[in-house]
Amino acid sequence: LRPRRSATEVLTTENSCGKPPIRWFSARRTGETRVRILVCVKRVPAPGAKINITHDEQSVNTANLGFTMSPHEECAVEEAVQLIEQHGGESTVLTLGPAEAEEQLRYSASIGIDHAVLLDNGGEDWDPQRTAAAIAAAIEVLEAGDAFDLILFGNESADSGGFQVGVRVAHKLGRPMVNGIKDIELGSDDAAGNVIRARREVDAGFEVYSVPRPAVLGVKEGLNLPRYPTMKGRLASKKVEVGAIAPVGEAGGQAKVKLLRPEEKVSETVILGHDESAASAVVDLLDELGVL
Numbered sequence: 001l002r003p004r005r006s007a008t009e010v011l012t013t014e015n016s017c018g019k020p021p022i023r024w025f026s027a028r029r030t031g032e033t034r035v036r037i038l039v040c041v042k043r044v045p046a047p048g049a050k051i052n053i054t055h056d057e058q059s060v061n062t063a064n065l066g067f068t069m070s071p072h073e074e075c076a077v078e079e080a081v082q083l084i085e086q087h088g089g090e091s092t093v094l095t096l097g098p099a100e101a102e103e104q105l106r107y108s109a110s111i112g113i114d115h116a117v118l119l120d121n122g123g124e125d126w127d128p129q130r131t132a133a134a135i136a137a138a139i140e141v142l143e144a145g146d147a148f149d150l151i152l153f154g155n156e157s158a159d160s161g162g163f164q165v166g167v168r169v170a171h172k173l174g175r176p177m178v179n180g181i182k183d184i185e186l187g188s189d190d191a192a193g194n195v196i197r198a199r200r201e202v203d204a205g206f207e208v209y210s211v212p213r214p215a216v217l218g219v220k221e222g223l224n225l226p227r228y229p230t231m232k233g234r235l236a237s238k239k240v241e242v243g244a245i246a247p248v249g250e251a252g253g254q255a256k257v258k259l260l261r262p263e264e265k266v267s268e269t270v271i272l273g274h275d276e277s278a279a280s281a282v283v284d285l286l287d288e289l290g291v292l
Contacts, residue, residue: 035089043101057258072154078226081112098123110229110237119247129252132168147214170216179218
């Protein structure tokens with residue numbers, strides 16, 4: 001079951017971009033072990049969709065294109081929900097993107113995330129440096145002196161696949177960061193339980209990391225099996241107030257030149273025959289492939 005919202009809430013920002021102000025839990029008391037987790041997601045074209053480029057080769061033609069969040073990030077959302085179910089606390093999902101990205105925030109809420117925050121950049125395609133700067137600044141606003149124990153990113157986004165934003169955010173916040181994570185455990189190596197154990201696959205097996213809280217992790221698909229939202233969850237997500245913070249970040253040194261679609265690979269099927277007469281053709285083909 002999801003933890004119920006506390007009756008004690010405070011406003012954390014006046015920069016609401018016309019949306020409701022963010023309602024936030026009160027700061028944790030000294031010695032309180034309630035866990036706080038933030039998941040950062042990105043709105044991306046649905047996997048397998050045909051991507052068309054605009055005539056100026058500067059953006060994706062979104063007409064008739066479905067959107068979702070990256071598979072890695074679906075696992076990050078699920079992991080946050082599971083960790084809160086195990087340890088208690090609160091979870092938040094955050095995205096930078098167009099107003100339509102509210103769809104991905106509400107989907108996250110439908111499976112158990114408590115809070116949702118949108119950084120509306122008007123749908124502009126921001127470079128990784130600017131994106132990371134805006135997300136890091138928003139995190140500082142949300143934390144208000146009480147840091148998230150864990151911030152989760154997908155290992156990389158499903159569209160650009162830059163592997164940069166999570167690392168850059170962690171660097172700006174001055175926190176340890178490990179990518180490629182396939183297992184997370186909120187450990188208890190000391191009296192405060194202030195250690196997170198993270199495991200990632202390597203050629204020879206697994207690497208195990210022990211990082212102090214607060215920490216940032218980039219997770220990979222396969223970390224868990226994301227649940228499907230229930231009807232009750234979908235209905236409840238419609239009532240979740242999506243807070244907003246105006247994103248602020250200077251453009252970085254990377255610039256997009258143009259987008260190119262790779263050439264489509266066309267496969268050809270040849271029917272070798274319909275009866276025993278095809279046997280010799282099959283033998284010739286196997287011989288050509290080096291099987292015989």
